[in-house]
Amino acid sequence: MSIVKVEHLQHAYLDKVLYDDTNFQVNAHEHVGIIGQNGVGKSTFINILTGKITPDAGKITWKKKLKIGYLDQYASLTPGQTIRDFLRSAFAELLEQEQILEKLYQQMGTDSNPELIERAGNIQALLEEKGFYEIDTQIEQVATGLGIDALGYDHDVSALSGGQRSKLILAKLLLQNPDILLLDEPTNYLDTQHINWLADYLQNFAGAFVVISHDYEFLGRIVNVVYDLELGHLTRYSGTLKQALRQKAANQRTYLKTYASQQKKIAKTQAYIQKNKAGSRSKSAKSREKQLEKMTVLAPPSNRVKPNFSFPYVANASQIILDVNNLMIGYQEPLLQQEINFSLAMGEKMVIKGFNGIGKTTLIKTILGQIPPIAGSVQLSKIVTVAYYQQDLIWSQPLATPLVILQQQFPDKTQRTLRQALARAGLTAQQVGSAIKTLSGGEQVKVKLASLMLEPANVLILDEPTNHLDDDSKNSLQQSLKNYPGSIILVTHETGFYDPSWIDKILNIEKNIE
Structure with a gap:
């Protein structure tokens, strides 16, 4: 029996069709994952399910007397x-x-x-x-x-910080034990240990759930039904995520062949009509013209824009770029009991690990001189150039477009240069001209990464850059970091994003260097 059923859903945002007469259903005890590229409308779909957004058309039917649990990142907390x-x-x-x-x-x-x-x-x-x-x-x-x-x-x-707040709201939601959970990117702000705990919890969850996540490793552990959102349609696959992706690839190959065959037939028919519409075979040509009009023409295969990240490097003669000795981090009180000690040479790449709230971002801000150390010392070479990616998606002008935001950050750059950076980050012309607050989380991340691609540097400091990014974008980002000749300090909860082939050091600030 279905818990929720969506029939003939249609919805457009600006001039982009998000859903085109599509259907969706969750049955009792199903563990559903929704996948799709950035900006296709996954979060909008959750908002439609919860009634926050009214679709242009379609019918949504919920089972009566159902306890629904929705991960609302903006739930009010009482001071x-x-x-x-x-x-x-x-x-x-x-x-x-x-x-x-x-x-x-x-x-x-x-x-x-x-x-x-x-x-x-x-x-x-x-x-x-x-x-x-x-x-x-x-x-x-x-x-x-x-x-x-x-x-x-x-x-x-x-x-609480934004990440701590999100974890608290998620914890309360799980404690409420609803009949169905609706979770949009629940692993953002969680570290590996807590993602593993959440995966185990959801595996054993007696009710149903719908989860949106770009963390395929996490999603692969918890779902038995996958919906893929592409070209305005939700395609349902039963089974694991791996099985769904294999079936999707097979379906795409079949579709490509069918589409190519139909296009060939259309071209041949049009040529016949053009050649014979005025001759002795005009009747036959008109007949074929009518057949062509009645034909259901297949949509062209998806031609989504894929990012091509590349971060400009400035040569530097420094050998040791960062030296941290007996460092204690925090604000009024130390966040950690133990001192932090490590050094980083030019060209070395390091990951910072540790559970959320332990002080990874605080450590980065201390390295950058934004927060003074409680004790110990941080020596960052004065001749290095640092480009810093902050994980928050807070904009001082939420109605400004990505192009305007970059123009304000880089007034000496031409509009063509700015547009090229945004395009290389995987943003379309429409997204470049839309208010930043109307873009998806992944699209906003791409705007920040486009900004980073305009900053020549020799040290990249990246705080959770994979949050909200789809698989294509993460793969491009990973490759660009592998190829970057400078030093990198990376914070990420996605252990699958890095490996020893390109990471030189792992700093677990609970235990120091691994």
């Missing part, structure tokens, strides 16, 4: 509320029943009315059935699994 209180609010209905039970017990102390005793017994049975007395254990399990416990349960939720 002054602790992490513990926020997580306990996942059990608000049960906590309310407990308060009612306490009042009934107080009344029963002076009133032996059988109705009070029966009502109290029913509430007590409900609390036991719903596992109310294991609430704190459940909170501890999920908080530990996602690394929230390291922040401290008494931490004010309003003081």
